[in-house]
Amino acid sequence: MSDSYKIKHHGVDDTTNPSAAPALSDILAARLSRRDLMRSSAAAGIAGASLSLIPTLAEAAQAPSAARPAKLGFTAIPFSSADRVVVPEGYSAEVLYAWGDAVGLKGNSPAFRADASNSAAEQAAQAGMHHDGMAFFPLPQGARASKHGLLAINHEYTDDGLLHSDGMKTWNGEKVLKAQAAVGVSVIEVEDAGKGRGWRVVRPSKYARRITANTPIGIGGPARGHALMKTEADSLGVEILGTLNNCANGKTPWGTYLTCEENFDGYFVNESGTLSDNEKRYGIKNKDAGYKWAWEDFRFDLQINPNEANRFGWVVEIDPYDPKSKPVKRTALGRFKHEGATVTLAPDGRAVVYMGDDQRFEYIYKFVSKGRFQAGNAKANSRLLDEGTLYVARFDADGSGQWLPLVHGQNGVDASRGFADQGEVVIKARLAADVVGATKMDRPEWIAVNPKVPGEVYCTLTNNSERGGEGKPGVDAANPRADNKFGHIIRWHEAGGNAAATAFKWDLFALAGRPDAKSDAHKGALKGDAFGSPDGLAFDAQGVLWVQTDVSTSTVNMKEYAGMGNNQMLAVVPQTGEFRRFLTGPNGCEITGISFTPDSRTMFINIQHPGEPENERSDPAKPKAISSWPDGDAGGRPRSATVVIRKLDGGVIGS
């Protein structure tokens, strides 16, 4: 395959943060909880840790937790390189909705063609590629129903080697349209058909919907109507065509779905030979990154449409219960490479949204709404994400932390630094965060709020091996490993247990790794089963934290990860800190997306990009070279899919 076909959707080979925020090159101690440090400070490869200096943050903060720890009732499974989904004894895992399956539009249910010859129009009525974040919404709306509901599912990016019969050998507008129809979001109606039959997609369904890179989407918040959002096609800056690279997600207490635009930069190109600070900071290049959309759709050519890239990189709110509703990009939440958007409520009812910006040395953000959640007042709640304060996190070496406001006119975020108004602050949120001195993290991914401990929040930092060496930021207390190939999970406690607080205390919940590693830096500090590159993260209603891994296909089961098999999902009870492997995926996939029915007896997860090769683009001549999941010998190519997990005795998942 020629070089021009290579793509790295994650952009992890890049660093686009040149800011000189403080970094501590000789940390005294990483802020692991004392329990973890006593067990494995040596193994963690952390220099000079002095136990007496480590406060017992974790224990102290958990004191108010009267909740009894949940118990894990399953037996851990081993590493696996099998080309299938493996779950513990007593569980089932069944495919529900794979790329190319009809979404269920009335009178428009095209069947998947195993040779990838479906047209762009057919693709727009079928499941997209690369399933990612996902949420279950019970039916009827407002019920705690667990047998019937909607699933909103993100489709992150495309493997054009699989998407078209001949891959990218030829290129034309129809192929771009098909790729644009294969990203975005699916809304499907699902039901538990009862004894022996399990879950199925309801077709046709009045709720069925595909949102693609061409669906009209409104704009809310400070960037609505902003000069930097205006284009020739949208002279008012109020409507954007489409959403793309839909990575992780959120779910609001008022019953809407949040889909998050991550690596949007890869779809744009500016071939002028120069780049603005804004373009550079968001990773826009002078060369096409590999999707080739700009070749056929000039929206993505920044020489022709210089503002179009400002219209991506947002959190998009969708009402899954109303298929006619127009999704809205909520610009008050800032523009960056959004991983997810985890919503919780402060004690006074303000909505709080936690968000990671997934790239090396990027930041963790939170948004606090001005208004308060009002049960049953859909109209008022629909405006909560348009007005409020956007913050970015600074993790201090003493275990305290601050949420720094990104508010025009405060802390140097003003015209003297190039921000004309709050609209420009949110559009250039990364640049504003540089000004206030946020902490550069090891690729912030998902964020999970503990339902059992008020104000306790966890974030996966998937990996970053670029801290060390000349001209690099070096380690700091919150990101203590220079060669962090396995990633870690950071945890913080908001002051007073209030999600809207501006101060917090933090510690390192776990350093991922493998005890048999050659290098101390890769041994990790955790109890239980080894893993690396944590990404998906969510609590269930019992207080069990589920961790999903995304070891890149250029590393999985090789190099430092040799012998660790395919990507996996683990469960951990925070109070015991023991990680237990629950699931392993097929070859070349990542495990992502997680949602439960209200009764916790059905879990939905996504298998993304089974069969993905190292360069993230399959050879169309050998689509099944790495995986033939889920269709096996009968199928034509591997397909991302939503999987239903149940306990054979009908019990609570994990119990």
Ligand code: FEO
């Ligand atoms: Fe789309 Fe950061 O994973």
Ligand code: CA
């Ligand atoms: Ca992810």
Ligand code: CA
């Ligand atoms: Ca990832």
